[in-house]
Amino acid sequence: MNAPLRKASVVILVLFGLLFANLNWVQGYKADDYRTSDYNGRVQVAEYEVPRGVIEADRQPLAQNKVTDDTLKYLRVYPDKKLYAPVIGYKPVNLGATGIERSENEFLSGASDKLFADRVSAMFTGDKQGGGNVVLSLKTKAQETAYQELTHNERGAEKGSAVAIDPRTGAVQALVSMPTFDPNPLVSHDKEAAKAAYDKLNSDNDKPLLNRALSETYPPGSTFKVIVSSAALRAGYEQSTEIPAGNSYTAPGSGAPIHNAESETCPGAEVTLKEALTDSCNTGFAQLGVKLGADKVKQEAQAWGFEQDDLTVGELDDGGLSVAASRTGEIKNPDGSTDQAGLAQSSIGQKDVRMTTMQGALMAATVANGGQQMRPYLVQQLLSADRRPIYNASPKTLRTPIDGQIASDLKDMMVSVVENGTGQRAAIDGFEVGGKTGTAQNAVDADPHGWFIGFAFNEQGEPVSAACVMLENVSGGHASAEAARIAGLIMRAAAGRGGD
Numbered sequence: 001m002n003a004p005l006r007k008a009s010v011v012i013l014v015l016f017g018l019l020f021a022n023l024n025w026v027q028g029y030k031a032d033d034y035r036t037s038d039y040n041g042r043v044q045v046a047e048y049e050v051p052r053g054v055i056e057a058d059r060q061p062l063a064q065n066k067v068t069d070d071t072l073k074y075l076r077v078y079p080d081k082k083l084y085a086p087v088i089g090y091k092p093v094n095l096g097a098t099g100i101e102r103s104e105n106e107f108l109s110g111a112s113d114k115l116f117a118d119r120v121s122a123m124f125t126g127d128k129q130g131g132g133n134v135v136l137s138l139k140t141k142a143q144e145t146a147y148q149e150l151t152h153n154e155r156g157a158e159k160g161s162a163v164a165i166d167p168r169t170g171a172v173q174a175l176v177s178m179p180t181f182d183p184n185p186l187v188s189h190d191k192e193a194a195k196a197a198y199d200k201l202n203s204d205n206d207k208p209l210l211n212r213a214l215s216e217t218y219p220p221g222s223t224f225k226v227i228v229s230s231a232a233l234r235a236g237y238e239q240s241t242e243i244p245a246g247n248s249y250t251a252p253g254s255g256a257p258i259h260n261a262e263s264e265t266c267p268g269a270e271v272t273l274k275e276a277l278t279d280s281c282n283t284g285f286a287q288l289g290v291k292l293g294a295d296k297v298k299q300e301a302q303a304w305g306f307e308q309d310d311l312t313v314g315e316l317d318d319g320g321l322s323v324a325a326s327r328t329g330e331i332k333n334p335d336g337s338t339d340q341a342g343l344a345q346s347s348i349g350q351k352d353v354r355m356t357t358m359q360g361a362l363m364a365a366t367v368a369n370g371g372q373q374m375r376p377y378l379v380q381q382l383l384s385a386d387r388r389p390i391y392n393a394s395p396k397t398l399r400t401p402i403d404g405q406i407a408s409d410l411k412d413m414m415v416s417v418v419e420n421g422t423g424q425r426a427a428i429d430g431f432e433v434g435g436k437t438g439t440a441q442n443a444v445d446a447d448p449h450g451w452f453i454g455f456a457f458n459e460q461g462e463p464v465s466a467a468c469v470m471l472e473n474v475s476g477g478h479a480s481a482e483a484a485r486i487a488g489l490i491m492r493a494a495a496g497r498g499g500d
Contacts (some may be wrong), residue, residue: 048072048093053108053131053385055088055100057138063088063101072189081182083147086211087138087175087321087378090183094191095198098209099321100134100378103314107132107382107390114382114390132390135381137171139164142465142494146176149486150469155450155479159206159472161213161357164490167365167455167463169395170374172313173494174467181208214313214323217354218470221438221480222280222422223451224301224349226363228289229277229413231300233406235292239274239413245284254341258286258348261439277413278421280437282348289347294331294338297347301328303401305362305373306355313358315379316396326359327352349438360453360468362398364435367414368455368463371407373398414454418484423452425481426488431464431495432457433488437480442473450479456491465491 051074055063062084065074076091078084089099097105106112110131146162153160157178164174185197201209210216232241245266250257259282260266266281276284289297301307306326314320329352333339345351358376366373375398382391402410414434417423422437435454442449455466467490469483 047109048074050074050110051130051385052076052091053110053133055104055108055134055136057084057136057143058140060140062136063091068189070189075189076187078183078187081184082180083143084138085180085183086177086213087136088183090186092187092194092198093189095186095194099211100136100314103312103319103321104134104379104382108134110385115384130385132385133383133387134379135383136378137166137173137380137393138175138378139173139494141496142174142490143176145493146174146469146486146490147178147180149489150176150178150471153471153482153486155471155474155476155482157450157471157474157479157482159212160470161211161216162467162469162486162490163213163357163361164465164467164494165361165365165374165376166494167368167466168374169393170316170365170376170398171380171393171395172376172378173465174490175213175378177210177212179206179208211321212470212472213357214321215356217324217326217356218449218472219351219353219440219442220349220355220360221440221449221451222282222285222349223360223363223436223438223453223468224347224353224355225277225280225285226367226410226414226436226453227301227304227306228285228292228297228347229273229410230304230402230406231292231296232273232288233409234300234402235296237273239272239409241273242270243273243276243284244287245269245271245276245281247283249283249286249344251286251290251341251344253339254344256341258282258344274413274416277436278416280417280422285347286344290340290344294343294346297343298328298331300401301326301353303399304366305359305399305401311358311376313376313378315382315391316375316377316393320378323358324356326355329353349440357468357470360451360470361466364414364453364455364468365463365466366401367407367410367434368457368466369407370404371402372400411455418454422480423454423484426452426454426484428456428488428492428497430459430497431492432461433491435484435487437484439478439480447473447475448477448479450474450481450483452480452483452487454484454487454491456488456495458495465494467491467494 091101309325311323312320438451440449450471467487
């Protein structure tokens, strides 16, 4: 064999070797990725040959199937339309799924390893095994209350979100994002119509497809004073410890003074820590933060869950809806030294501090649960097609940022906020309610955001709900009072008193 033929043979052998390796790569290592890809139309169509599992809460179907007479046997239906869309998402024919429909897709479709025994049984019986059912932790009355009160709020806010959690377990009781959307047109078997519906929503400037409760972060305003109070208590302060206050405070190196929301708020030279939180004293907390130092403020926030960028809300073990990380910002000058003016602003929840609505609910839940922060979850149970339990949520501790004494002090201070201070509209008859309001400046010339984080204890002294409500860009002032009112009603409904 001459040299050119030998070279050609070597090249051909190498190419065949590469082709063989690629086939093994595709069929072996990458097979599962291709099988579960949102763009694998053949697999998606095949899923419609068996009924997809139901998503439910309080025995009420939130996503179910309708038998059709077209080539795809089952049509996905969302009976409550906009109400649960931010949580459930949607499962279209030719687009990527979202929400619980995405995170629990394998179980709902019947392809999960958790349903292996059911598939084997179906092989012997000849039955077509349907997908598994997903039971959510949501309280339907709390969800309905959150949706109705947000969308019909008394201040005309068009954007906002709400989250309620059981402090003892981490079970999400309500999760609403406003504005929301109707997922039914997105799952139409008419692919062109479904794409047109998606394009319309996706191009909407109000971003109805965005889950504001989990994916968006905002300056938290005075709700962040709970974190600074915790840092002070950890450093040896007591509720009765007096801190500098006054009508105005200018941080070192800053020409911009910090004022209180009202001229009558803590005008004296000093105020107790409890009074400062009760009346939301900006000058007091700005000076307190500067005295504690940037490191302590940032470390305290991190202990409570700020900076966590891998939190999901779905099953407790893995997966679910992603939660954006809440941040404090660096609070540094260009030379690396502490930005004292920035620290003063950060200590009242401004400057670069950003928080999700979920993080706000977790903060309130931590105080209510004695300092123990439970991992939030949405999936309460997984059931087989014949409703045999496959998975039951077993609550897990996410972190313990504070001890029982600090939690007790913060609880007393937050109860004072509702009983005597800025959060009085959150009060619920028959419950002990605590919380913290927040009014947050944001973009230049934009109206402020209104926040409330809080918790409710029943007559037996048990924490039954913790909530966070956030209203975007509310004109006219006192937006936090409306957030407090809505939060109180959500917690009341979560506790089973919504119909009273």
